[in-house]
Amino acid sequence: MLGTKQERLHNYRENMRTFFGSTVDLYYERWGDFLHLAIFEPGDDCTDYAGAFDRTHERYWQTINGPGAKRILELATGAGAFAAWMSRRGAAEIVGIDICAVQLGHARKRMRKERIDNVKIIEHDIMELNRLEEPPFDAVVYLDAACYLPDRRKVIHHIASQLNPGGRVLLVDWCRPGAVSFLEQELILDPFYRYWSIPEMETVEGYKRAFDSAGLTMIEFDDLSKKVMPNWVSGCDKACQALKDPLTADKLLAIAKATARFGPLGLQYAKDQFYAVAFARLAADAGLLQYCLFVAEKKLV
16 A cells, blocks of 8 residues: 555645555455445445445436436446446437446446446546546546645536536545544544545545636535445444455456466555455444435536
């Protein structure tokens, strides 16, 4: 892992390629197709993840005015699971971008397997979104990945430049409280950042200021922290179970391939995910990990 904030900032591109390239197969095996979190409303069955994800995605779809959006951009599309969901829901045209070749390989394989032809997958750095050579979009979706960026304000300005007037952006991300004690920072947040390769989380107010300065009008905000707690409980249970499972020949081969491709750092990232999930649960329980939904709209003039 990259130990300091400055290392994670300065090595952002290669870090993202190595971190996600060496851990995504582990997450898809243990966590599931979607690396963002499912929302559980009061009264929902906390073990019914399929139902929770369907309801979560339908909320997101309506939030971005999916039925009326002709072109949708998904940032950090990963393996393309949500892009595929939007395609099945009726999206006209989707462009999904990601920086990690391993993720993009999964996404392209998914589109071929599901015979989806209205999703375009592009390898592109979100920090260079202003250089994306595509016509403007009616909606932008960015789930659970802005926390990895070295300059979120810059990217939100770039997002605004990619939107048609009246277009919407849905950003869901992990935020930190405005005031954090020294011990909370040292004992909980700093290890969480290191193990999950995050430079530092943004505050809610910091995001709101970034949207405003980019000419985007905030139309909805929701702190979903309590509604996603079942994800952390399940994640910790799955991480503990993974430690108990025997090392099969297939798993040893996968470890060997990851080590050959990404070196010792890639293997270390994979092992560190047990600590990452544990510290995520701890941070969430302590109120230091806020899971927040932002919806903004580009001004008409």
